[in-house]
Amino acid sequence: MTSIDLGRTLDRRFQQYFSGRAGTPFSVRHGAVAHTVGTGDPAFTIAVTDPRGAKALAGLDQFQIGVAYLRGWLDFEGDLMAALKIRGMFHDRHPIAWVARFAPALRFGGAEHDRRAISAHYDEESEFFLTFMDSRHRCYTQGVFERDDEPLEDAMTRKMQLALEALKVSPGDHILEVGGGWGAFSEYAARQGVHVTTLTLAEESERYLSDLFAREQLPARVVRQHLLRYEAPRRYDAIVNMGVTEHLPDYRASLRKYAELVRPGGHVYLDALAMRAKHRVSTFMSRYIYPGKSSPLVLHSYLRQVARSPFELVSVDDDRHNYHLTCAEWARRLDAARDEVVRRWGDPLYRRFRLFLWGSAASFDTGLVQAYRWVLRMP
Known part of the structure; x- marks a missing residue:
């Protein structure tokens, strides 16, 4: 041509x-x-x-x-x-790719498919993610900014404290965390005397968290298990889920599990990116970023299931601009670390995450994607 x-x-x-x-x-x-x-x-x-x-x-x-x-x-x-x-x-019409996205769930079963899909994204070396995340907490969800030019680290500290306050826990209480990531919330809560059990599906996350908890002698432990398969020895005082609802698209099942795991009077803090329709993710995103049946939160569908559950809805906050600021800063930091990333992990990984992070920042800024944080309470 x-x-x-x-x-x-x-x-x-x-x-x-x-x-x-x-x-x-x-x-x-x-x-x-x-x-x-x-x-x-x-x-x-x-x-x-x-x-x-x-x-x-x-x-x-x-x-x-x-x-x-x-x-x-x-x-x-x-x-x-x-x-x-x-x-x-540019168009994005790929019906065969859409069908292929869900076929593995039928073959392997939901939980095993989720494990494979999560590992495809999160089992890159931890050091790669640390090149662009905040250096204080290593948090892989949105911060809460007081102003647009605030340092990412301060926005993440504010987010950790807001979540901990929303859970209304005290030193000695026990929290279940769904999705441990790199220990942002579990370390923050544990340093304040709260006991944390954190669930993860990624082997690399399990390795990183086990080393972190042992090295820092924190009252925290990691379990590599799917939430819906997890059996707890006791009910927890609170539950926290930062950015994992996207990987739990069966809202009724996850709410039922939360109700089984949290004590009466206990709170559940959650946050997630969202869209107005379920499974409306681009072919590129479903193929190269989050393969499988993960999908953004659909808030109105989720709240219908909350209304049918025993939980009370305490609060809902719009976090779209916070997530835009977070992704844009992650993208800038990734670009600044380009030479190191390419040298250690190769140009394709740098390019893949560059499209992902700048694309996410653009989507939040234009309103194509939303984000929320919300709190539930078990009466």
Whole structure:
């Protein structure tokens, strides 16, 4: 495909997509030729480095464009978040991929499928995630910001304290944490005298947490077990779930399990990213970021199940802007660590998470994706 043909294809699609409204201009550089799509100074440049990249662009398929970027056939120069904000200009129609996303759950069963899917994302080396997460808590969910330019570390400390206060626990109480990650909440709570049992499905997370709890002599332990299969020796004083509801799309089953595990009068703190329709995730996200049947929270569906459960809804807070700020800062830190990441883990992993983090920041900023934190109480 010639540069002229590619430019014309993109021009036509740009005019269709932005019909009657101002569009974000961008440039496409194919060989020695640069072509500006739209009017004005380009916000970013797509550099075609391989004929297969030009073919992906001409196909107007956002999944194929993402794959071309992963493989180095395309590069993005300039404002990547601006580029990802207009990815709706490219179609994402892949019905076979949608069916394939759910087929393994039927083959392996729900819990085993969840374990495989979680491991696909979280079993990269912990040191990789630590290149971009906050350095104080290592928290892999949104912070709570007092102002847009506040340091990420302070936003994460505020989030830990808000969650602990919402659970209304005291030193000596026992909390069950669903999804241990890298020990952000469990370490914070344990240092205040609260006992924590944290569940994880990822082997790397289990290794990291076991070492952390032993090294720091914290009143915490890690269990590698799916929530829905977990049998506790006693009821807990509270439960915390930061960012794992997306991996528990059966709301009725998870609420039933919480009711089984928390004592009367106990609180459950949760937060999650959300969308208005279940399973409406991009093909790229379901193939390369979170494979399997994980899906964003659908708040209105979740609250219907809360109404049918024994729980009282204590509060709901909108965290969309907080999650935008968090993902944008993670993306900046990943970009700043590019040389180290590429040297230690390879260029494809850097590119995959770069698309994921900047794409998430763009989605929260435009409202394509929402985020909430909420608290339940067992009467």
